[in-house]
Each structure stands twice: as structure tokens, then as C-alpha cells.
Amino acid sequence: MSENKPGRKGSEPRQEMPRQDPMVRRTNFDEVALGYSAEQAVAEAQRCLRCKKPFCVSGCPVEIDIPGFVTAIAEGDFDGAARKLKEKNALPAVCGRVCPQEDQCEKYCVLGKKWEPLAIGRLERFAADWEAKQGRMSVPETAPPTGRKVGVVGSGPAGLTVAADLALLGHEVTIFEALHAPGGVLVYGIPEFRLPKSIVAREVEFIEKLGVKVEVDFVVGATRTIGELMNEEGYDAIFIGTGAGLPYFMNIPGENLNGVYSANEFLTRSNLMKAFRFPEYDTPVKVGKTVAVVGGGNVAMDSVRTAMRLGAENVYCVYRRSRAEMPAREEEIENALEEGMILKELHNPVRIIDDGNGWVKQIECIKMKLGEPDASGRRRPVPIEGSEFTIDVDVVVIAIGQGPNPLVPSTTEGLETNKWGNIMADAETGLTSLEGVYAGGDIVTGAATVILAMGAGRKAARAIHEYLMSKGQA
Amino acid sequence: MHKIIKKEALTPEIKLYVVDAPLIATKVRPGQFVVLRLHEQGERIPLTVADFDRDEGTITLVVAEIGKTTKEMGTLDEGDGILDVVGPLGKATHIENYGTVACVGGGIGIAPVFPIARALKAAGNRVVSIIGARCKDILILEDWMKGASSELHVTTDDGSYGIHGFVTQQMEKLIGEGYKFDFAVGIGPVPMMKAFAGVTRRHNIKSIVSLNPIMIDGTGMCGVCRVEVDGKTRFACVDGPEFDAHLVDYDLLLSRQTTYLKEEKQALERFEKCGGDCGKHE
Ligand SMILES: Cc1cc2nc3c(=O)[nH]c(=O)nc-3n(C[C@H](O)[C@H](O)[C@H](O)COP(=O)(O)OP(=O)(O)OC[C@H]3O[C@@H](n4cnc5c(N)ncnc54)[C@H](O)[C@@H]3O)c2cc1C
Ligand SMILES: Cc1cc2nc3c(=O)[nH]c(=O)nc-3n(C[C@H](O)[C@H](O)[C@H](O)COP(=O)(O)OP(=O)(O)OC[C@H]3O[C@@H](n4cnc5c(N)ncnc54)[C@H](O)[C@@H]3O)c2cc1C
Ligand code: SF4
Ligand code: SF4
Ligand code: FES
Numbered sequence: 244m245s246e247n248k249p250g251r252k253g254s255e256p257r258q259e260m261p262r263q264d265p266m267v268r269r270t271n272f273d274e275v276a277l278g279y280s281a282e283q284a285v286a287e288a289q290r291c292l293r294c295k296k297p298f299c300v301s302g303c304p305v306e307i308d309i310p311g312f313v314t315a316i317a318e319g320d321f322d323g324a325a326r327k328l329k330e331k332n333a334l335p336a337v338c339g340r341v342c343p344q345e346d347q348c349e350k351y352c353v354l355g356k357k358w359e360p361l362a363i364g365r366l367e368r369f370a371a372d373w374e375a376k377q378g379r380m381s382v383p384e385t386a387p388p389t390g391r392k393v394g395v396v397g398s399g400p401a402g403l404t405v406a407a408d409l410a411l412l413g414h415e416v417t418i419f420e421a422l423h424a425p426g427g428v429l430v431y432g433i434p435e436f437r438l439p440k441s442i443v444a445r446e447v448e449f450i451e452k453l454g455v456k457v458e459v460d461f462v463v464g465a466t467r468t469i470g471e472l473m474n475e476e477g478y479d480a481i482f483i484g485t486g487a488g489l490p491y492f493m494n495i496p497g498e499n500l501n502g503v504y505s506a507n508e509f510l511t512r513s514n515l516m517k518a519f520r521f522p523e524y525d526t527p528v529k530v531g532k533t534v535a536v537v538g539g540g541n542v543a544m545d546s547v548r549t550a551m552r553l554g555a556e557n558v559y560c561v562y563r564r565s566r567a568e569m570p571a572r573e574e575e576i577e578n579a580l581e582e583g584m585i586l587k588e589l590h591n592p593v594r595i596i597d598d599g600n601g602w603v604k605q606i607e608c609i610k611m612k613l614g615e616p617d618a619s620g621r622r623r624p625v626p627i628e629g630s631e632f633t634i635d636v637d638v639v640v641i642a643i644g645q646g647p648n649p650l651v652p653s654t655t656e657g658l659e660t661n662k663w664g665n666i667m668a669d670a671e672t673g674l675t676s677l678e679g680v681y682a683g684g685d686i687v688t689g690a691a692t693v694i695l696a697m698g699a700g701r702k703a704a705r706a707i708h709e710y711l712m713s714k715g716q717a
Numbered sequence: 718m719h720k721i722i723k724k725e726a727l728t729p730e731i732k733l734y735v736v737d738a739p740l741i742a743t744k745v746r747p748g749q750f751v752v753l754r755l756h757e758q759g760e761r762i763p764l765t766v767a768d769f770d771r772d773e774g775t776i777t778l779v780v781a782e783i784g785k786t787t788k789e790m791g792t793l794d795e796g797d798g799i800l801d802v803v804g805p806l807g808k809a810t811h812i813e814n815y816g817t818v819a820c821v822g823g824g825i826g827i828a829p830v831f832p833i834a835r836a837l838k839a840a841g842n843r844v845v846s847i848i849g850a851r852c853k854d855i856l857i858l859e860d861w862m863k864g865a866s867s868e869l870h871v872t873t874d875d876g877s878y879g880i881h882g883f884v885t886q887q888m889e890k891l892i893g894e895g896y897k898f899d900f901a902v903g904i905g906p907v908p909m910m911k912a913f914a915g916v917t918r919r920h921n922i923k924s925i926v927s928l929n930p931i932m933i934d935g936t937g938m939c940g941v942c943r944v945e946v947d948g949k950t951r952f953a954c955v956d957g958p959e960f961d962a963h964l965v966d967y968d969l970l971l972s973r974q975t976t977y978l979k980e981e982k983q984a985l986e987r988f989e990k991c992g993g994d995c996g997k998h999e
Contacts, residue, residue, distance in 0.1 A: 421936050423801045460803040488938040501976045508939035522987050525760035527980035601972035648937050
């Protein structure tokens with residue numbers, strides 16, 4: 244390849260991701276993106292310039308050696324690529340699928356200046372899936388037992404990462420999970436068609452192989468408090484990774500009518516409780532003919548696309564700013580539009596109207612225009628007076644965001660939170676206001692991303708290890 | 718897996734289960750509940766902890782068989798297991814010595830009233846309990862309530878046992894006879910709780926009810942359990958389940974409980990058709 248003239252290499256178009264046809268996939272829950280073939284992966288990997296100063300790496304919150312793993316793929320050493328990934332990222336099959344790459348690693352790839360950036364996420368997914376397909380699970384050796392016990396609250400990406408890192412260092416780790424299945428948002432929020440649950444199960448299995456105990460059906464703050472775990476059950480340190488699980492509503496009239504869901508409820512019924520297989524599974528969910536989803540983030544896109552797959556014919560996305568401001572990943576907005584989402588940008592719901600029997604009948608919206616930029620730098624949407632109109636709907640899903648669940652802070656004396664209820668933790672170590680208690684992920688930052696939660700978990704694991712070791716031998 | 722240690726039919730359609738759940742048994746307090754899931758395909762349903770034995774590590778659940786899940790639970794025997802039991806959830810009842818309190822339980826609501834009455838009595842209250850059922854055959858836990866109360870009144874809607882009438886009529890009558898209640902607890906079907914709130918409002922008695930909306934997680938994550946109290950939306954699983962009886966929007970609660978009537982009927986018919994085996998092992 245070195246005979247290539249500089250500048251030529253990398254100019255080839257990115258390898259397209261094979262996907263299910265939109266009209267077919269909107270009727271099933273199978274994964275939409277099918278993954279690269281080995282040939283495609285090698286061809287894409289060969290576009291990489293193997294930069295001496297790889298800017299892509301600075302865009303990855305866990306600093307994966309991107310040229311390293313990509314080179315391995317280019318050379319056909321897929322095993323080696325998977326190993327390289329695992330050095331920095333315990334969940335490559337997950338991140339390769341759900342990371343907002345366009346804002347992270349791929350945003351900084353030099354190829355993107357002139358041509359298309361390298362498809363780093365797709366290659367990461369390829370290597371991780373390839374390893375899984377071989378039916379191999381390389382379990383690294385763990386350090387000799389330290390005799391120290393760590394409790395991890397929550398089994399989302401933050402909790403799983405902390406648990407894996409600390410187990411590798413020889414600590415005895417137990418994860419406490421409130422729900423009946425581990426994985427956090429990866430199992431109850433993100434749908435099967437974007438992230439198959441078998442992948443999450445595999446990652447959890449890996450962590451269990453490292454010796455981590457997973458206690459499901461255990462609500463910290465209710466079943467036991469953090470104080471009890473530390474003072475009575477002998478935990479030397481605790482990591483809190485409880486996520487942003489509290490659904491926000493808009494506080495508009497009609498929000499408690501039958502047929503109005505929070506996105507959390509809607510997605511939990513479908514994903515965790517498998518309502519899409521009712522009555523084989525006992526939990527039902529309603530969609531009717533027409534659904535309006537309120538919001539413009541990933542959660543809204545997932546709700547829209549779930550509603551279609553559950554059989555809704557018309558699915559609206561009602562968003563108060565314009566498409567350009569939508570916080571969802573571009574790829575997922577495109578997927579949803581291809582599948583038939585009707586986007587009502589610059590629309591804000593003002594009330595939900597009932598049918599006289601306690602059920603939703605219509606949603607009344609007002610048109611918006613973009614005004615001056617607000618504190619976040621985005622132009623503030625302002626209502627256009629007198630522009631109200633109604634849409635007939637059977638179901639409304641509110642996907643305007645989630646906050647921190649107060650259960651742990653309210654039962655842990657001395658644990659400081661900010662004015663929104665997020666736990667205050669040091670950005671470098673995750674240390675909270677209590678000795679031996681660390682926190683990270685969405686519970687600290689507010690709703691963010693999988694990879695940021697993992698990054699926070701990684702930093703906290705390092706700090707927890709130092710803390711435990713500074714206490715001397717157990 | 719949580720083993721069923723003991724099962725007893727209180728009536729043909731109300732069963733009592735003593736379930737092995739040591740983590741919950743050592744922590745639970747009156748007013749709290751658990752969420753359980755029978756098996757992998759099962760729904761998560763909330764049930765009040767009617768009694769507990771901290772030493773044995775068991776909790777007691779009293780379950781009215783009204784739909785698919787509760788009827789399927791009825792097919793389990795002693796020694797069988799329940800896949801998931803999580804708790805204790807919800808805020809515990811605030812217990813203090815008010816003076817004279819009324820503990821009013823209707824139908825299956827008698828089960829959750831029992832531990833509250835017992836705790837109020839232990840705190841020094843004079844506990845006047847009024848329990849009732851539609852008819853004699855479906856009245857439950859009379860003996861337990863006798864032990865937990867200073868005074869017990871029993872009503873039946875059809876007069877087949879005890880006093881003829883509703884529990885709320887009996888409460889009204891006692892007040893007319895000069896009973897002065899400093900506090901009251903009322904748990905039962907929504908219309909009963911609404912009537913109870915009417916009585917205590919008329920007589921200016923501070924009172925609480927325990928609400929039973931549909932739930933999933935029971936930890937404040939999904940919002941399905943939202944109720945309106947004093948015009949504000951609250952999540953019954955974490956903010957409740959007990960609320961000031963005078964401030965609850967009962968009609969909204971009733972309406973929201975009917976969300977899945979059609980699907981519940983479908984699930985029940987399917988269950989009854991295949992004799993309890995469908996959905997369990999697939
Ligand atoms: C529908 C949806 C789609 C998303 N799509 C993307 C995407 O495409 N890309 C991306 O990068 N990010 C996405 N996100 C965001 C991402 O999933 C989160 O930022 C990430 O999961 C946060 O991880 P976490 O470990 O902090 O918490 P979570 O994943 O929220 O996990 C927290 C866990 O803690 C448990 N828990 C809570 N309280 C307790 C308690 N008291 N006791 C015990 N356990 C408790 C919860 O049950 C849960 O399992 C999405 C989020 C949602 C909801
Ligand atoms: C805090 C709380 C404590 C409760 N304690 C008891 C108890 O001690 N004993 C008892 O017999 N019952 C109790 N219930 C009610 C019990 O949860 C329901 O009877 C049960 O869920 C019905 O399930 P099913 O499948 O048998 O019936 P279904 O056919 O599903 O439902 C019949 C009716 O039960 C209600 N219901 C359905 N699903 C749920 C759900 N997930 N959560 C709540 N209600 C639902 C609805 O109003 C529905 O119309 C309690 C409910 C709550 C919220
Ligand atoms: S983990 Fe995410 S940000 Fe890092 S290289 Fe992979 S896809 Fe890019
Ligand atoms: S910046 Fe792009 S081309 Fe350079 S090493 Fe990273 S992925 Fe390869
Ligand atoms: S049951 Fe889900 S929030 Fe209350």
C-alpha cells in the first residue's frame with residue numbers, strides 16, 4: 244500500500260452498511276443494520292492512514308487504539324483486533340452499535356476533512372461480532388484476591404465497567420440491580436432492533452466469568468441501604484451507577500389519560516417485558532393506529548420505531564425545535580424517516596384531549612419558530628400565537644428526557660447532590676462526598692451516552708483500586 | 718427463586734402464601750409491598766406484604782385471584798418457587814400514637830390493613846377496626862384483625878354475617894354514636910376508599926388510603942403508577958402507595974386501572990383454555 248500516492252488512500256467511499264429493507268424492517272424486531280462481511284471490513288480498514296498522531300483516538304472517551312485495531316482488521320487478524328479493543332473497552336459489540344461516532348471518534352478522523360471518515364464504529368462492531376461468532380470468549384486472568392469487597396449499584400454500562408475492571412484487579416465484586424435483568428438501559432431502553440439483547444447477555448456473562456456476582460431484584464435504598472451494605476455487610480467501597488431513570492412529563496393537561504406513556508414505560512413494556520410477544524408474554528402494550536411521540540432524542544427515535552413495529556400505521560414525532568437541533572443520532576433519524584416516521588418539527592404539544600371516557604383522542608400542538616440562541620447555544624423555540632391545531636391519535640409517548648431517581652440519595656445520609664438531584668462526584672475519580680463511595684454515568688452527568696458512562700466507570704475503578712490498596716492488606 | 722413455604726385458601730378465590738424472602742423479611746414495615754414475577758414470561762405485579770417473620774425470613778402475601786397472573790399464582794403449590802420477588806417497596810406507614818384510630822378494610826383490602834392496625838395498636842393507639850366483605854363466604858382474616866384491634870366491627874353487604882351494610886356506613890354510625898377518631902386508615906376497592914374519604918372529610922378526620930394503580934418496576938422508573946393527589950401528579954410506587962385520603966383523584970385512579978381490560982381478558986381466556994400450562998414453559 245505504501246506505493247499509493249499520499250492523499251489517494253482513503254479517498255475511496257466508505258463501505259455501506261448492509262441493512263434490512265425499510266418496509267420489511269418496520270414490521271419486525273430483528274436488527275436493522277446487518278454488519279460488514281469480512282471482505283467489506285478489510286476493504287474499509289484499508290482506507291485508514293494509520294496516522295502517527297491519530298486524532299480519532301482523542302475523540303474516543305475510552306481512548307481505544309483505533310489505528311491498532313483497524314490495522315489488525317486490514318491484515319485479516321480479526322482475533323487480534325478483538326483483543327486490542329478489549330484492552331480499553333469491555334463492551335465493543337455494544338459501542339460499535341450505539342456510540343454517536345459522528346460526534347466522537349469519526350468526527351476527528353483526518354479522512355473526514357477531504358473525504359468520508361473511516362467507519363470506526365462499524366469496524367469495532369465487526370471485530371467484536373466476529374469473536375462472538377467463533378464461540379470463543381477469551382477470559383483474561385484476574386489478579387490474586389485482595390480480600391476487599393466492592394458493591395456496585397446498577398448494572399448499566401457504568402456499573403458493568405467498574406465491576407469488570409475491579410474484578411480483574413482481584414477485588415470481590417457484587418452488582419446490585421433493581422430490575423430482574425442486568426444491563427440497565429441496554430436491556431430496558433434500547434430496542435432489540437438496534438442492540439440485540441443476546442449481545443448484552445454475552446457481555447454480562449463475560450463479567451460473571453471474571454467472578455463478579457450479579458444480584459438482581461435488589462433495590463439499593465429499599466432492600467438494603469448503602470449504609471447497611473458498608474457497615475453491616477462488609478463492603479469496603481461502593482460505586483453508584485443508577486443512571487437517569489426518572490421519566491419527565493410536560494405538565495400539560497391530559498397527560499394522565501389512558502394511552503399516554505412515558506418513553507420509559509413504553510420501551511420497558513416492549514423490551515424488558517417483551518410485550519411485542521403478548522400474549523405469549525403476559526405484559527401488554529397499546530399502540531392503536533396512530534401514535535405521537537414527543538421529543539427528538541435517541542429515546543424518541545426508539546419509541547417511534549418501536550411503535551411502528553408494534554403495528555401502528557402512522558407515527559408522528561413532535562419536536563419543538565427543527566430537525567437540525569434534534570439530539571438523536573443522525574443515522575437513527577434517517578432510519579426512522581426511511582421507515583415512515585412523520586416528523587413534525589417546530590411543533591410543541593400544549594394539551595392532550597380526551598375522548599370523554601378517559602382515553603386519549605387528540606393532541607393539540609402549537610407551531611414554533613426559532614428565536615435567539617439560549618444558554619445551550621441552540622436557538623430557542625418560541626410559539627407562534629394562534630397556530631394551534633390538533634392531530635387525532637390513539638397513543639402518546641412522552642420522550643422529553645429523564646432525571647436522576649432520588650431513591651439512593653434520599654436513603655444515604657451525607658451523599659451530596661446538585662440542584663437537579665444528580666450525585667456530585669469528582670470528574671477524575673468519581674469520589675462523592677462520602678468516603679469509599681463513588682459514582683459515575685448518567686446519575687452524575689444527567690442522561691448522556693453509553694461510552695461516557697463506561698469512561699466514568701473506568702476512572703472510578705482506578706480510583707477505587709487505589710483507595711482500597713491504600714487501606715493496606717485486608 | 719423464592720420458595721412457597723405455605724399456601725392456604727382463605728376463600729376459594731383468595732389465597733395466602735408464606736414465601737421465603739429473607740432480605741425483604743428483615744426490612745419490611747407495615748404499608749410496604751413487593752413486586753413479583755412468577756416466571757420468565759410473567760408480568761410484574763405488586764402485592765402488599767400482609768405479614769412477615771423476621772426470624773424465619775418469610776413474608777406473607779394474601780392474593781385475590783382476579784386475572785391471569787393471580788390465578789396462575791393460585792396453581793402453585795407449597796414447595797414451588799416464584800422467580801422474582803423484589804422489595805420492600807413504597808413508603809412505610811407513618812406510625813405514631815394518635816389516640817383513637819379507625820382501621821377500615823374492605824374485601825382484599827383487609828390484608829394490607831392488618832399490619833398497619835397491629836403496628837398502630839403496638840404504638841399505644843385505641844384501634845377500632847371495621848372490616849367488611851360482600852358476603853360471609855369471602856370475608857378474610859377476621860381472627861387476625863381481632864388480635865390486632867382493640868375493637869372489631871364486621872359488616873357484609875348482603876347481611877349474611879355481622880352487621881348488614883358497608884364498612885363506611887358502620888364508620889358513620891360509630892361517629893354518630895360518639896366515637897371520636899383522631900386518625901383513620903382505609904384500604905379496599907377504589908369506590909370504598911372514595912366513600913371512606915367522604916366520611917372522614919365530613920367529620921374532619923385526618924386519614925390515609927393505599928392506592929393500587931397498575932405498576933411495573935415499582936421503583937419510580939416507568940411512571941405507569943401515576944396518580945393525582947392535590948392536583949399534582951405523583952408516582953404511587955415511590956411517593957406512596959399511601960396518600961392523604963382527602964386529596965386523591967379517585968376517578969382518575971379507577972379509569973387508569975381499566976387501561977388493559979381487553980388484553981387482561983384475552984390473557985385470562987388463553988390461560989383458562991390451556992389449563993394453566995401455556996406461557997409457563999415455552
Ligand atoms: C431509549 C434510550 C436510547 C439510548 N440510545 C443511546 C445510543 O444510541 N447511544 C448512546 O451512547 N447512548 C444512548 N442512550 C443513553 C445511554 O443508554 C445511557 O447514557 C447509559 O446507559 C447510562 O449508563 P449508566 O450505567 O449510567 O446507567 P443505566 O444504563 O441507566 O443503568 C442504571 C441501572 O441501575 C439500576 N438501578 C437504578 N436504581 C437502582 C437502585 N436503587 N438499586 C439497584 N439498581 C438500581 C437500573 O435499574 C439500571 O439497570 C440511550 C438511552 C435510552 C433511554
Ligand atoms: C401497591 C399495591 C398493593 C397491592 N396489594 C395487593 C394484595 O395484597 N393482594 C391482592 O390481591 N392484590 C393486591 N394488589 C392488586 C394486584 O396487584 C392486582 O390484583 C394484580 O396485579 C392483578 O393481576 P392479574 O394478572 O391477576 O389480573 P389482571 O387481569 O392483569 O388485572 C385485573 C385488574 O388488576 C389491576 N392490575 C393489573 N395489572 C396490574 C399491575 N401490574 N399492578 C397493579 N394492578 C394491576 C387492574 O386494575 C386490572 O384491571 C395491589 C396493588 C398495588 C398497586
Ligand atoms: S468506543 Fe465509541 S467512540 Fe470509541 S472508538 Fe468505539 S465507537 Fe468510537
Ligand atoms: S484519524 Fe482516521 S485515518 Fe487516521 S488513524 Fe484515525 S481512523 Fe485512521
Ligand atoms: S411502577 Fe413504575 S414508576 Fe411506579
